[in-house]
Each structure stands twice: as structure tokens, then as C-alpha cells.
Amino acid sequence: MSISRLLRPRSVAIVGASSTPGSLGAGVLANLGRFRFDKPLYLVNPRYDRIGERACARSISELPDGIDCAVLAIPKVHVADAVRRCAEKNIGGVIVLAGGFGEVDEEGRRAQEEIAAIARRAGMALQGPNCLGTINYVDGVPLMFGVAPFESFRERKGVAVVSQSGAMASAVRVALLARGIGVSYSVSTGNEAALSAEDFLEEFIDDPHTRVIAMLMEQIRRPARFLDSASRARAAGKFIVLHHLGRSAAGREAAKTHTGALSGDYSIMAAQVTARGVCLVDSLELLIDVPELLIRMKNPLAPGGTAVVGESGAFKGLTLDYCEAIGLELPPLSASTYDALASHLPAFSPPSNPFDLTAQAMSDTGLYRRVLEQIADDPAFGSVVITISLPSAESANRKMPHIIDALSSLDGNQGVVFAMLGEDCPIPLTHVDELRATGTPFFRSPERAFRALAAVKRLANGTGLLSADATGSRARATPLDPGTLPEYRAKQMLAQHGLKMPAGRFVVSLEEALAAAQEMGFPLALKAQSSQLPHKSEAGAVVLDIRDDASLRSAWATMQQRLMTEHPAVKLDGMLLERMSEPGVEIIIGARNEGDWGPVIMVGLGGILTELLQDVVFIPAGVERAEIEHALRSLKGAKLFDGYRGSPPADVDAAISVVEALSALLLRHPEIVEADLNPVRLHARGQGATVLDALFVVGKS
Template sequence: MADTMTTAPKTLDPAKPFDLDRLLRPRSIAIVGASPDPASIGGGVLANLELFKYLGDLHLVSRSRDEINGRACVKTITDLPKGVDVVILIVPQVAIKESVLACVERDVAGVIVYSSGFAEAGEEGRRQQDELAEICRKAGMAMLGPNCMGYTNYVDGIPLTFEPVDLRGVGERSRVAIVAQSGATAANIRFAMHSREIAVSYVIATGNEAVIAAEDLVGWLIEDKDNAVVAVYVEQVKNPQKFLAVARRARELGKPIVMLHPGSSERGKQAAQSHTGALAGDHALMQTAVRNEAVALVETTDELFDVTAILARYPSPPPGEAGIVTNSGAIRGLCFDFCERVGLPIATLSDEVHAELATQVPPYVHVDNPFDIGTTGFSNPGIFGTSTASMLKDPNVGIVFLSHAGGSPPMQIKKSDAIIPVAATATKPVILNIVGDDYPLDPTFMKAVRDSGIPFFRSPERAMRAMAVVMNYAAALAATKDRAPEGGRIATLPPSGLMVEYEGKRILTDLGIHIPKGALAKSADEAATIAADVGYPVVMKAQAAELAHKSDVGGVIVNIADEPALRAAHEKMYASIARHKPGLKLDGVLIEGMARQGLEMVVGAKRDPQWGPVVLVGLGGVWIEALADARLLPADISRERAIAEIRKLKASKLLGAFRGQPARDVEAIADVVVKLGALMRSEPQIVEVDINPLVVYGEGDGALALDALFVVQ
């Protein structure tokens, strides 16, 4: 295995690196708290190691026994030889620190701590966990846990977990590696893969991740050439920037990462905190960042199982849309509805493939996608394979779904005989579904399907939902080659805090984002001069860094028609602010021409301290809060991709010709998105930007930023 040394996250600043090879492929193991009872934790670990016939050095530590199962025991950790690769600490929580210190003294490479009662239990537990982590970091001793279930290494036959595990080989086919902060979820993923005859290389339950985190382990696992995909369940990513770097490396190696990360709801965040002591971050920002690095993000455990199974067989799916073949008109109709619901586009067939399919069915059969072959399979079973091959040829098709009624056992076997040879050579994913829920299928058919490795489903809905994720993953892979460059640096930025609107609009002007004509006036006379140059009617806005909500204190007056009205407004505004904000000194007032009406949008940006910058686009004014219609986009999004994302807004109909209004200039919105994203990437001290509203006009007429808020740190 290449490059097996990993370092802890930069924020931890370890004194020594951690050797994950010694932790996960140990040649010597000690069980502290060993027992002959396989129902106990210490006995369970020992029973697993004996079942797998572990060939390395195995040391047992027991205060009450001299031997267990014919193996000699020592009384304490200090009696162990120096340099043991892994010590499993099965001791009470209160004794963990003492045991860890003893392991440091014996030059142990790594420890596994099953015990709970640390960060997940509250602040005192978190303090104790941090203390353990600091000890391990200074010593360069890896720790898995606490509050974990350990791991099983199926490649080398090393089960360092107390749950009963089956003795299984890894075979010659592609393998799945599993990393989960939840031990139960790690086991569930393993069960799901094994039930589909998919080989599993490693199952690692990380628990609270005091020292070694999921991103460390994923980074180690992807370097193994035999791991095709890594399935990940995390409730918090401890070092987001390291995780994103690992995702980029996985992409270079062609190793998909499939991740389930709960916490989109408030109660989900709370559950994560109580389970592993995770400090929940902004879930939406996390999603945007990891999808931008082509991590296949799923929403349910079913999707985690199903997407992992598909990508284990087809780790590099091409972009495209779905081609569907069925022998049921009902399934064809349901596919239209469900594909739309889950966001799985159905491909428009090329003329060549349409013509080719037409030769495979009688003239009265309607050729379309989904392609319903009807009863043709009874007289010509070969059509199950030829129709699949034709769909695979279509340049618009990126994934093929075969959803069939199984029929009699002989018909099932004819289907597998026709389909499997085609799927075996396919570079595009081929997904097979035989409807009928849990109704038994012919054993010969099932064996052929499992042996072939073709992803197999009994539920068409589960299959299509997983296919949608796979196609999004394929699109994300392609999008990594289409990213906008960084912008230029801004000459000067004001000190930390809220920028005054006129200064923020100066930045927008430098970026090429249009703002209303106007200028800052420091007196009524200057205001009158600027208004005369701009042309009435005008708007007047009070300007001060401390005045974030100008309207609340009478700091905005619109539709000022002439100079007398302007002078009266100037006097009224200063009096209102003096009344609401005594002692506040204004920089002046911003005089701008009144903008003509258009569609109000909002474009903003935010820098997350963990995940980095993102850009937001949505309906502006009060609608963004009322309808929650906005999309978070990566800061390096290209213009073409930004246009596509803007058209996915729920209110996207308003962007087209609608009730007498012209189609809006979506390209102008995209330009603002790309420019703000470039700014956020080139100016790390800018932490937040809010252009609300951005008034968008008809196609070709551009957009105008009426207000701008910048926060600098």
C-alpha cells in the first residue's frame, strides 16, 4: 500500500506522524482486559481473532488470569514488550488515561478505545477526551475512538472489534471500504454489501475521532489499488479542508467516495452532538463544498447501500441521461413520473439508436425512451441484450436501467443469458431490476446475476433514486474540469467590520457589476449637485459603517422629485438618525438615480471558516425569506454552470417570459455570481457579501445592484 503515513489535521499540530499501517495492519496486538467469555467485550475480540486465525503476535493482559485459551497472560501494560503495534483498551472509562500513558511508555504505535463517556457525554467528557488526544499527539501514537467499535481488516484477516463478524475473503473483484462514525451503521453497510456478494476490504468504526478521523482513514484507504469505492458515514467532518483534499486525491485515482452526513434538520444536528459529541457545522455549506469535489452525497442509508453498490462496479460513470428498457407499459409510465420526482433525466434517443431499436420490435410497437418491448421477449429473448446494447451506444445515454417483470424461471435465465454478456463489457452503468418485491427468483438466475457483478434491485424506485445520485456524481466529475479562475486582488480594503454601502459599491464597480449612477454627498449642497447630474427622481441613503439597517432609523428616502424635496429630505434624515442613534456621525448620504422596475434577485457570498467560500443566488426582497428559494453554489462555479443552477430555482418560471413580462437576463445574474465567487477566492479577508436586491431586466439589458453589504475580517 503506497504512502501509508498520515498526519493529524493541521489544527492539531502533532509532534510526530501517525503510522496508519501499524494501526490497521498490525503485526502485533495486545488485548488489555482479555476474557475467555466470547459474550464479553474482551472475549469477543479474542474470539474474532481466533476465528480469523490471526498470525501475528497476540498478547493478553488480565489481572485475574494467567492464561486464556492456552495463551499466557501478563498482569499490566507495563509487562508488555515494547513496540506493540496496537493495544486494545477494554478498561473502565476512568482508567483510560492511565492506560494510554502506560502505552506511551511502552512505545505502542496505536490504541483502540471502545469506552464511551467522553465528548458525547458533555463538557467534562470532552475535556477528558481532549486530554487523551493531546497525550497521543505528543507521542505520535494513533488512537481509534473513543466510543467506537473498532475495525475489521478483511484483507489481512484482522478483526479488532467485539461484534461477531463472519469470516470472509475479499476475492479478486473490486472492493468496498467502509468508514463510519457509528458502529451500527458501519455494520449495516457491511451487511448490505455482503448480501449482494460485494467484497468488503475494511470496516472501520471511528466513534468520537479524538485523534484519527474519517478523513485520515479515507485518505489511507484510497491509496489501496484494490479499493474501488469508499462508503462513509459521518456526523461531523473534523477537518473539512483535509477532507476536501482527500476527495480531490480520490478523484485523481478514480475512487468514488459515497457519503451520508445527517444533520440537515435542527434535531438531526442535536442527535449528532449527543451521539459522538460532534459540533455541527453548516450542513448546506458542507453539501455545496463536498459536491463540488465530486463526492457522491446521499440522503438515506438505502441510497448509501445502493449507490455504493453501483459505483463499486462502475466507478467512473460518464455524464449523460438515463436510457430505460422494460417489458411493462405500467413500469414505463411510472418511470416518467418517478424520474422527474428524483431528478433523473430521461435521454432523448439519437436518430441512429431510435432506428436500431425499431428493427428489434414489430412495427406496431412504439419506440421511445423508456423503451417498452412488450411481449417481444417471449418470442425473441435476445432482445433483452440487444436493446441494452443499443441503449449503451446512444451518446445521450450515460446509464441504462433494465426494469422487467421476471416471468417463469426459464424466462429469468433467458434474460440473464442475454443481459449479462452485454453488461460485462459496458463502461456505462447497467442496472438490472426484476420487479416483485421479495418474491423468490430462480436460484440459477440469482447466482448468475450475483456472479456477474451487475447492480441488481427488486425495487425500481430504489434503483432510480440511486441512479439519480450516480448521474449527479458523473456530472460533478465532469464539472471539476469547468471552473472559473480566481479574480484579481482589490487594492485596499477597509478595516475589519461592516463596510459602508458606498465603499462596497465601489468594489462592485471594480468587478464590473453595474450599480445606479450616483455619489456620496457630505452636505445638502453636494447632494443637490449630484442629484442634478444624476437626474431626478433620486434616492437618498444614510452612510455609516454602524448603520446596517438604514430603513429602521429613517435612513432611506426614495422618489425625491426635485431640489426642494431633496433639501427637505436631507434635513429630515439627519434629524431622524440623530433621534434614533444619538452621537452617530455619518460619512454622508448616498445619492443615486431611482432604478426602473425589474425582477428582484439576491446574490450573496459567505466564507465558512471550515468549508471555505460559497455563493448564494435566489429571489430577492422579502421573497428569499418567505419562499426559501435560493441555491448555494461553489465559489469557483463557471458561467455556464451558474446559468444551469439559476434555472433550477423553484421560481425559475419568473425568469422566462411571464404574464406580459419579458424573459430576464439570466446571463447577467450568472456574471454577478461568477464575479462574486472569484472575489471571495482572491480576497480571504472578505467573509460576507449581500447584494439585495439585484434588479434583473430583460434579456440583454443586464442587472443593477441596488444595495450592497460587505463584511471584512
């Protein structure tokens, strides 16, 4: 169904229109008045003949057919009948403001399903219930009950705000407007009985007035659609900035594998959306600040690191510490830039990044321009942050004209951000307006500017390249039967995808084990095999470093006795006898497949200590090798890969290949819902990687 008539109506009805201050109907009517809405407007309320100068119908049945959008500003008890009558009058879309539906109880959920079914049968768009409404700034149509002061949309690149929460939509919208950022649309989707945030996202990707879509989500209800739209947005040059609530760990406790114990739904979502170019943020501040940078800043995705220009030696140290913590790269000055800047500074303050202007800037007002021009010529920098102390309005009036003049004269590719050193420093608003007129975002604290810029840099630097396989083009294999695949069966599948396992034999008797040991040689590991033993170590079902036949006989007897005594219900398939592996760096490589979200690979350091260390990254199945390596290198313990305390560098290329192989297997077998390769041992560079243990959990295909 089309939502254009609801979003861009040429005729509107307010069902429940009122003159009572504070009522929903009065609020919607007042907003339309503020925006001077001059298209057909119909009011419905049996208690009025007229409201102001407008006639008021007693029922929906008195309205003409084919009105584009009706706002239902009425109590829940009357909503279903009103939706039905709107459908009978061929109204294009309805916005249901009332709450008390699916967010309350089972009765409310049934009422919500009823109105959704009515709208669906009629092909009528339905927004809500339990929503604040919609504001279309492009056409001047505010269908919202909260006070919406008139704002004229004059720009061809704006921000569309989409939020399941009306209050949060208002918070973001008001903040952006206060900064002079054009808001094209603001939508509160509420309970999403019919229309969801994904519907509006798709609409705004195609909207010529929208460049950035700022979204606050409590739940993405249609993940596959969202991911497809995210890919389409990036291809169209549009940016999605997403703040997704609910990073809960509750879902980790019930999972079967170590991977399940580490990855909640948020991790899966985060990996998939960022791989498709979504800028994922973790605060309401960033949901406001990042869109401003993407709209206002010149060339926000310019390659290169960030240069910081300030007036304090101590601030250099603060900046270095903070930017390292948030991952904002501050490259050193090139030799030519160093020499050029050194000629402008006193000898006691050699130039560096961050750059200290020293007190010389107070007397040498041309220093701002000379320094910015030199940095603009350095290809190492894609952005610049100016942090200036403005302790008084007099200080601001003395410094800011020279800074604004310097910014106006820049013709390089770098975007520039201005941040005050001291949040509450008095700066006349005229200077803020002048800064913004040069395309320079203004922040009242350096930390806030750094955080926003770091988020934009992650968006610019992230490769996130999904291969054709990741989009489902790979042929699927015959589905596996549901259940847990024990190690020996999982390893058989991994071997078919080119992965290396220890030399081993699956055996069902001690005699077979002894014969296999003679062929393979010692030392050996003995591991019980059963779909009922997902964690063999905890069950005492693993014996390592078996050195001879006598030790093998003893291990076999001990393990059989322990399992019979402590786990009598476990049915063994047999035993896996393997050669002990060469030493190396141990990592865990696992995966989860969350249905519509698709498979995501998890990589962490620590082997059996992974859950304790929590040093893990998540990688969507099907990304390119460069993205996999970037993720591996972002682990806190990644220094182990390069050799540590005399150990040789590990074979990171082999780890990448294991991730690729597991990705390919999961894309061919989407019925595998969890995979656990723990540990995978990385040998010395060039020597490959060995999968020491493996487990698959298979769901219904």
C-alpha cells in the same frame, strides 16, 4: 503520525482480554479467532493467567516493546493509565473502545484531551474513544468487539467504510458484504480525540485495494484537509460517497444578512465537497446503493442519459414522473433506434423511453436481447435500467435466463441496472447471483435504483472545476477592519472588481444632495448609510422614486426624523443618492465564508422575497463559468431568465460575471465572512446587471 501500524498490524495486544461472553475483550478475541489471525497476539488481564490456549499478561508493562496495535477493551477509569503505559512500550497505535468521554460531560472531555495529549507526545496513533473498532479485510485483522463473521477479501477494488458511528459503519458494511461487494476496511472513528475520519480518508485514497470510500459523518472536523483529500481522491480515480448528518436550520437565525438567514453549515459543506467530486447522498440506503453502482456497474460515469426498459404501459408514466422529480434524465430515442425497435413491437405500442416490451416478451424470449443491443448502440444513453415484473418463482425462472443471457452478450459502454417491479416478488437467489456476475446491480424496487443512478449521474455530469484562484493562489489584499461595511463602502469595492452600480453620490448634507440631483437627474433613490443599519428597508431608511427637488427635501427630512425617533442610537455616515435602475429580473447574490470551508456564493431568485421563496443555490468561490451557469439554471424559477409573459430574456452572462467578481473579491479578502448583494437586477440580454444594494460583514483577519 502514521496510522499504518494501527490499521495493518503485524502484532496485536488486547488489553482487557476476557473469556466472559459478551464482554468487549472477549468479542475482540473471538473475532481474531474467526479470521484465523496468525501473527503475534498478546493478552492482558490481571484476573487471568491463561485464556483458552493463550498466556495472559498481568499488565501492559509485561508486554514486549514495539507491538503494532493495542485494543483497550477496558473501562474508562483505566484508559488514561493504559494509554500512558502503551506509549512507554512504544506501541504503534491504540484503539479505545470505552465511552463516557467527550460525548458525556466536561469531565469526560478533559479525560479525552488527556489521552489525546499522551498519544500525541508519544507519536502514537489513537482511534476513539467511544468507537466500535476497525476491521481490515485485506489482511484479515478484525479489531472490533461486535461479532464480525469471517469474510475473505479477494478483489482489488473494494469499498472502505468510514463512520463516526459504529452502528452505522456496521450497517453499511454488512449490507455491502451481503450483496457480494468487497469491503476493504471498516472503521468507526468514534469521538476522534486524535485520529479523525480525515486521517483514514487520506490512508484509503492511497490504498490499492480501495476504489470507493463510503463515509457517514456527523461533523467534518478538519474541513481544509477533507477538501484537499477529496480533490486528491478524484485525481486518483477514487470515489468518496458521503452522507453528512445534521441539516439543521438553527444556525440561520443568528446571521446578520439575508444570506446568513438562508444558509446553514450544511449548505456550505455541500457546495464545497460536491465541487471537488464528492458524491453527497441524503440517506443510509444511498450510502449503500451508490457504492455498489460505482464498484459493480460497467463504466458508471459514462456520458449520456438513462434508458428504461419495462413491461408495463402504466409504469412508463410512473417512471417519467419519478425521474423528473429526482433529476434523472431520460432522453428520447434517436431516429435510428426508434426505427430499429419499432420493427420488434406491435403497431399499437410505438417505442419510446421508457420502453414497453409489452406482453410480446412472454412469447418472444429473444426480444430482451434485441432491445438491449439496439439501445446499447444509441450514444444518447450511458446507462440502462431494466424493470421486470416477477410475480412468482416460475415467472422468474422463465424470464431471467433470457435476460441474463442478453446482459452477458452486451459489449457497449452502458452500465445496466436490474430492478424488480414489486419489492417482495419472489426471485430465486441464484438469478440474483447470476445478474451480479454479469456486472449488473440488483434492486428490489425501481425507485431505489433510480435514486442511486441519479446520484451517480450527478457525479458524472458535475463539472465542479475549481480554478487555481479557488485553491488560494490569488494574492490577498490588505485586510479590512472588522465590522459591517455599509452599502456605499461595499459598492466602492465591487466597482473596483468591474461591477456596475446605479449612478450615485455619497452625500452628507441636503445641500450636497440637491446639487448631486441636478447633475444626475431624476428619478432617484435616497438611502441612509450606517454600519448599524444592515437592513435599511426594515428601518425605513430607503425612499424610492424621488421625482423632483421638493420630493428630495421631503424624503430627506422624513428619513432624518424617523431615524432620530425610532433609531436614536444609529450613527449615520451620510446618505447615498442614486439613479433609479432600469427594470429587470431581480436576484440575490450573497456569500458566506466559514473559515476552513472557504467562501461559498449563494444565488437566489426573488430579491426581498428570497427568504420566503427559498429558491437558492450555493456555489463555491472560484468554480468555472460553466458550473456557475449550471447552478443558476437549476433554480426553480430559472424560466424567468428566458423571458416570461412578454418580458425579454435576462442577461444570465452578466449574473455569472457578478458571481465571478464576488468570488474574486472574497478570495482576496478572506476576512469578509458574509456578503449580501440584494437585489441584483438583471437587465435584458446583453444589457448587463446592476447591483442595487450591498453589505459586507468583516470578521477578524
